[in-house]
Structure formats: C-alpha cells, structure tokens
Amino acid sequence: MTASAEGLLLTADLLLAGDFTGTTAAGRNRGACIALRTALEIGVDQVLDAAVPGLGDATMRAKLLCLHRYSTERTARRTRAVWSHLCLGCHYHQYEIGPAYDQVRVWRVEVGELVRELAR
Template sequence: MDLLSSTDRLLGSAQVTNSTTGVWPRAAALLLRLALEEGLRQYWRTVRPELARCPTHAQALCLESYTGAELARRWSAVWSGLSKACHYHSYELSPTAGELRAWRDEVAALLGALTRKESQG
C-alpha cells in the first residue's frame, strides 16, 4: 500500500479518543512527509541518480535548478510544514484534519508534477 493511501485511510477512519488525541495527526503528517521525500528520491533516480543518495535537504536545494523556482518553493513549503507538524511541541496544537487534507492534496499535486518533469527529461 502506498503512503498516500495509508494517509487517506488514517484520515478517513481517525477515531479520536483520549489515548489517541494528537497522535494520529502527527502520524498522518509523517506519512505525507515520507511520500514527499520518496517522490523526490524517485525523481532524482531518473534525472540525476547520484543526487538520490544525498540527504533530503541537499536534494531540495538542487530542485530549483532542475524543475524551476515555483515547484521547488512549493515542495520546500509543504515539506517544512509537514516537518514541523511531525514534532510534538507542548505549546502547539496538532494539525487539524482540514490542514492534513490540504497537505495531502498538495503532496499528490507535487508528486504528479515531479513525475511529469521526470518524463520530460
């Protein structure tokens, strides 16, 4: 099962109880971030295989040179938001289901854009 489908299942069946409050949103954010990172690695495997072995931050820094500024900025903005959402902070609330769905849609759009760029060479 792919990571976006797992996220969809989690978002669709999230049962909030006293023991899971704040847990499932972070789990969904982590799945989305992993999907985004894996999509970027797949892009580099096709376009520049040596970059696929670099840390995610280095891959993101190179993205603008290959895909253009807009796609690179969108990727970085979503990755940053998801990274922040993955970590527990006692002074911040977990992401809402609406925020997670918006991130999920943006991750899917970014993965599609990377796939199209990949096929363009």
C-alpha cells in the first residue's frame, strides 16, 4: 500500500495535535516534518510522472530543478524552499534543538497549499 499526500497531511496534523501518548514534543515535531516532506515529494512526483514518465527515478533535487517547467515558477520556488526546510527539520543532531511547533505549523500550511497547487 502506498501513502497518499492527503493521508500524510492528516498524520502531520495528528502529530502536531499531540494525540500520541508516550512521545515528546520534539519527536512529534520531527515526525510531522517527515510526513510533510513525504507528502510534498508525492505531490512533486505526481506532476513530473504525468509530464515525463520515468522522471520519478531521479533524485528529489533533480526533480525540484525540473519542476519549474511543469508548474509555475512561484510554485516551484516555494516547493524547493519548504522542502529544504523540512529536510533540516527531519534530521536529528545532538547539538541542535530541532524544529519548533510554530515552525512546523507554518510548514504544514505551506505544504497543504503546495500539494493542492501541484494537483491542479
């Protein structure tokens, strides 16, 4: 079974709502970042696979470079920016605090809008 972008957005919402007992806020924020990044990647893959079959095998960085040809420049730019932020939010480093709840909420709104734009 494959995940859908909408399902991953709902997962991020649940994580941000704190509905999971036994988890830390930092863990929920990081988990939400992973769900959001994956949802965004699914949206990008759907656009590019429809335009150029087989492009889905490329790296995400390469896909983001191609995206401006198959969506608006603004959408492509916003997608690259939020994807980069989410990548940083997904990775754990001992010496970093990790993404704050408010940051992840902003990214959630942005990813939701981008997934809808990319689906058009």
